[in-house]
Amino acid sequence: MGEGIVAAAFIQAFQNLLDPGLLFFMFLGIFIGLAVGLLPAIGGLVPMAMVLPYMFLLKPLQGLPLIITISAVGYQGGSMTAILLNIPGTEPNAATLIDGFPMTRKGEAARAIGAALVSSTLGGFLAVILALVMVPILLHIVMMITSAEMVFVVLLGISFISVLAERSMIKGLISGMLGLLISLIGYQAVTGIPRFTFGTMFLYDGLGLVPVIVGLFAVPEAIVLASTGTTIAQVETKLAGMQQVLQGVKDVFRHWWLFLRSMLIGYVVGIIPGIGGAVAPFVSYGHAKTSSKNPEKFGTGCVEGVIAPESANNAVLGGSLLTTLAIGLPGSAGMAILLGAFVLQGLVPGPRMLTDHLDLSLTLLLVGALTNIIAGGICFGIIPHISKIARVPARILFPLILVIALTGTFFYRQEIGDVVIAVGFSLVGLILRNFGYSRPALLLGFVLGTLFEKYLFISLGVGGPLFFFRPISMALIVIIISVIWVGILQGRRAKKA
Amino acid sequence: MKRIACALCFSVLVTAIFLSVQGKVAAESVADFYKKKPVTLVVTYGPGGGTDTAARIMASEWRNVTGGRMIIRNITGAGGIRGMNHMFRAKPDGRTLGYTDSASSLLGAVFFETPGIQFDARKFVYLAINAVVPNGIGISPRLSANSIQDLQKIEGLKFGSHAVDSQAACSALTIEIFGLKNARIVTGFGGMEEEGLALARGEIDAYSNSMHSMTDHIDKKFVKRVVLVYSDKRSSWFPDTPLPTELAELTPEQKRMFTIVASLKSAKPIFAPPGLSRDKTDFLRDAFSKIFNAKGYNEKMKVRFPIMGSDFYLSPAEWSKTVEEALSIPRTERDAFINVVKKYAM
Amino acid sequence: MKMRSGSYLLLAIIGVVLFIFFYSLRMAHWKTKLLPLILSGIIFFLASIELGKEFFGKKIVGETQASEAGATDTAATMRGYLIAGAWVLGFLLCIVFMGFFVAIPLFTIAYMKLHGTKWWLAILFAACSLGLMYLLSEPLAGIPLYRGILFGE
DSSP states (O other): OOHHHHHHHHHHHHHHHTOHHHHHHHHHHHHHHHHHHTSTTTOTHHHHHHHGGGGGGSOHHHHHHHHHHHHHHHHHHHHHHHHHHSOOSSGGGGGTHHHHHHHHHTTOHHHHHHHHHHHHHHHHHHHHHHHHHHHHHHHHHHHHOOHHHHHHHHHHHHHTHHHHOOSOHHHHHHHHHHHHHHHTOEEETTTTEEESOTTOSTTTTOSOHHHHHIIIIIHHHHHHHHHHTSOSOOSOOSSOHHHHHHHHHHHHHHTHHHHHHHHHHHHHHHHSTTSOSSHHHHHHHHHHHHTOSOGGGTTSSOTHHHHHHHHHHHHHHHHHHHHHHHHOOOSSHHHHHHHHHHHHTTOOOSGGGGTTTHHHHHHHHHHHHHHHHHHHHHHHHHHHHHGGGGGSOHHHHHHHHHHHHHHHHHHHHSOHHHHHHHHHHHHHHHHHHHTTOOHHHHHHHHHHHHHHHHHHHHHHHHHOTTTTOSHHHHHHHHHHHHHHHHHHHHHHHHHHO | OHHHHHHHHHHHHHHHHHHHHHHHHHHHHHHHHHHHSOEEEEESSOTTSHHHHHHHHHHHHHHHHHSSOEEEEEOOOGGGHHHHHHHHHSOOSSSEEEEOOIIIIIHHHHHTTOTTOOOOTTTSEEEEEEEEEOEEEEEOTTSSOOSHHHHTTOSSOEEEOSSSSHHHHHHHHHHHHHTOTTOEEEOOOOSHHHHHHHHHHTSSSEEEEEHHHHHHHHHTTSOSEEEEEESSSOOSSSTTOOOHHHHSOOOHHHHHHHHHHHHTOEEEEEEEOTTOOHHHHHHHHHHHHHHHHOHHHHHHHHHHOOOOSSSSOOOHHHHHHHHHHHHTSOHHHHHHHHHHHHHHHO | OOOOHHHHHHHHHHHHHHHHHHHHHTOSSHHHHHHHHHHHHHHHHHHHHHHHHHHHSOOOTTOOOOOTTOOOOOHHHHHHHHHHHHHHHHHHHHHHHHOHHHHHHHHHHHHHHHTTOOHHHHHHHHHHHHHHHHHIIIIIIOOOOOOHHHHOO
């Protein structure tokens, strides 16, 4: 493609950004995405599905920016509930709460949110810029990553279970393995045989992610809060809200190299179709802990533990947006909805988007970048107020959390059984919490279990038992072994200390 | 006494007037009914997919045809069976309609005895079929073959499939009919996009998919060409692509399997719960017929589903007959066929 | 050798995974049973080691069966959990039998009022939460809220 054409497309894209209609719908999308994203269990796909029926009424430069902005800012709203309430707003935010919530308990909620917002804003922004640069080589990268490599990418994510363990690595591994086991409930596509469904239709698709998250985190935290009868924040802090926020901002720039590495991890995971957004923040968190000089501080309220996953979160979107636009391959359910939105607008994502509709593609990528900045700016204004949730008494917060979490669980599949599962699972969550078993490790295992099995059997079917004799697969195996080894060494050092 | 008699007469008169007015209202009200009350179209798959997109395109034309509103509701799960079960239990008041893909959630699910089915596909009231697309076999661009005869020379071919389902059935029959040596079916792919990518990478050599998905994949260079069409006649979209029956002499058993596979083609029926009244059924059939002929509808459908046309068309009555025939296949034949599929897939 | 509550949990985990292990052995196809067998075996092995450490390992100074937040497992804490858990269960039963429209205001008002909130504040919170949930569900997302066994169709 001629450089002149590309330049002209860029100029048109920047001009499109000044269109008042586009800006209106972009702001509307930011408002919807943030408002709904702040509600635990309801964020994620629900706001995107809400606006899908209106695609017909809108032009491409109105409807598509609307849905892209909703998708982009969902994680930012979700990170706030993860930090303030220990409830991930979307599954990728689950890694943020490991250190985010302890920071809130220490009275540093605003600092954590400030760090999270800057990380996700800049991470998303830079990822989109990287996406624009990588357009010519994207397809080559996607073609290189086969099912064999996917086995080890997922296994790499699983290996970080050992890193998520706190004082006892064995307990962390037990949690993670339990998560893997629970993920096997349901219909196995490879054989067509349902497992552990006990003849019920309800378990045919397995346990839903939202009921598991609500059961593991939202309800137990609400119960603990109600049992104390106080507030989430246990410590008074002298710093005023905005000062704390600025401290969080500075933290990101102080740890700029960690931020860049985490952003890259998120971006790379995002461009690989078929992994989903939940892996990247955990891998980033695990990487941050294993590469830190003070790994024992992770899990106690360490700001790096917030910067790493949040940098990866929104970076995933930049990568997956490019794959969806340029190849027509949605990497997640959210991208599948976006793909549907394109079609309803009369466009078919795929290679033609980068030839026949290059200016529109560039406009949408730039919208993704700009959204992160604007949403970040809006959030900064509200952080000092939002962080006061940590001081709301239990008698008000407990019922509100439960109402939102359990109603949101119902939204997921419109099955009352999911609400029952969430409450039942909350017993598991409470027990794990009380006995020092890592709930994020269980969640990670749950998210990755079926992915691992699927790619394993596909790889065995395609390449036989020696499917892993490939350069990228072997490199990933080495990295996995290193991660596990470092995790063991860090565990031993922590025990000696 | 007189007062009681007057009161009784008055009551009878009022009742008679009321009933006659109701009768009159009922006769005029079907069109008004749909103008005033929104209709919910239950789509048995998630938002953004092909079935959902087609549903939303239909919904956008509904107002032009009826003056009323159509709301899309996605009830997903168990490969579409949850939505089908919901539709079977729904009230036949004409306000809840269903839309699905027959190969996976209707015929395919019943045929492969997916657990949890609580509906009888024969009892739904079929209103329209907005796409009938046969399956075919597509091959990878990394394969040196260009035809089924070329495939016969290659040993150890790998076909891709989501699960042990109608797709896998097509692939299994191809292996059986053409004696593809040591060929197998690799299951577990997450959907046609994953299979397309696997084809492009050369992880698998071929797959079975609906013809309109394959045109999309040909466009994206995931599929080199379509080498077979599973139908009783050639398709105008791929006029050079033969049918299995043109290339090989099928054994009686293979002929029966071919009939089954051809009936498991991808069709997208719009249907109502059992017991829908005759007048509403007629109205809805007419409405959907108008939608399918509307210019706006066809323009929007062409974007996402470039294979349009009446190559393979079925009326609701013909579709009901297809369902009846497919589900009347004797158990022994069905089991034998499923065993053939499992032989290559598991 | 005193059994701590963590040991009972480990025994429960061992019991569950043994059940899964033997249940999986009966599964039809090797691909179906492979991962359940491996995972239940690994968990059994790990839980046994941890149980062994609980019984025979040296007690590490300062180690407690702490929750992630560091709270200790006291009778008062357990009582607090049980009471809050009972409220959660009650809310769930309300939802199942009476649906969200009744359960949300009923639960919100009952909890807040019984914990000292003023009437008007409790009613306000109940109305706002119900209003928000309704707005998000039926008009905006087109998802009808569950009406409950008693009031549903």
